[in-house]
Amino acid sequence: MRFNKIFLLLAALLPLMVSCVEAEAPDVSVDPNKMSFNYEGGSFSATITTNGDWIAESTASDIVITPSSGSQDGVVRIEVPASRIKETEAAVINFTTSKTVRDTLKTKKAKMVITREAMPFVELSANEGYVSPDGGGVRVSLSANHDWSYTATNPINGLTVKPAEGTFNAEVTISLPENTTGAARSSEVVFSLKQYPDVKAKYTIRQNAK
Known part of the structure; x- marks a missing residue:
């Protein structure tokens, strides 16, 4: 009888336990998630909302992100230099957060797209x-x-x-x-x-x- 009560109690708690595990899953978002510049470039700030450690990586090597990594929520400064190519360029910055859930490292990404006009020529x-x-x-x-x-x-x-x-x-x-x-x-x-x-x-x- 006592075993049955314990079993029923565990069964009742199981959804809550699963919910807690799901709540611990990594999450990240960035605002704004897109920006456009003329060929001269520019700079701006973006807000990162996350529940874990994060790192930022750009597909354009000349874009500078400060800081490029952190923990929890934060603000980054993004500098976009003048274009040196003759085509409009779309660069992607991936903000990746990671967290260990049930002994497994899980990750999630938020994407920002930066469009830069071609150098006039x-x-x-x-x-x-x-x-x-x-x-x-x-x-x-x-x-x-x-x-x-x-x-x-x-x-x-x-x-x-x-x-x-x-x-x-x-x-x-x-x-x-x-x-x-x-x-x-x-x-x-x-x-x-x-x-x-x-x-x-x-x-x-x-x-x-x-």
Whole structure:
């Protein structure tokens, strides 16, 4: 009879025991769980909520997390440097917490996604070329990831650039009329991004005298 009472008592306590074990399972969350930056990058703070030891690891080696590990809840500082690549980048930071449950090490992860715009660029397939003294044009391939336009330094009368502006990549023709000045001449054509005017590429067009 006494054994039966003990058995019934254990049976009644079993759900509570299981519940306690489940409550001890590792848990972790991070806020915010996503951030976006332009190519210049930036920094921000994130809050970690967890019930165990944790470690933070990023898929982008240049992102700095301070501190990168800890115990229980905490705040981390995340520094995202300027982009050095020509494509938009999505980095993932995994916050992993671990805890021993029933003599077994268990882990859980919380993910943060950081999006960083591509480095703005404009590039030319060549940086100089010659036009016949009788006049003519040179063709150059332009690659860019933003809208662009051109200006000319020491422009030669009659110089044309087609197209004069564009979006992303283009085949550009730079032309000069006949050189009747009796002297060699040149002009520098500067292609720059409208949104980032300091990002530019230069092409020098030259023409000998007749």
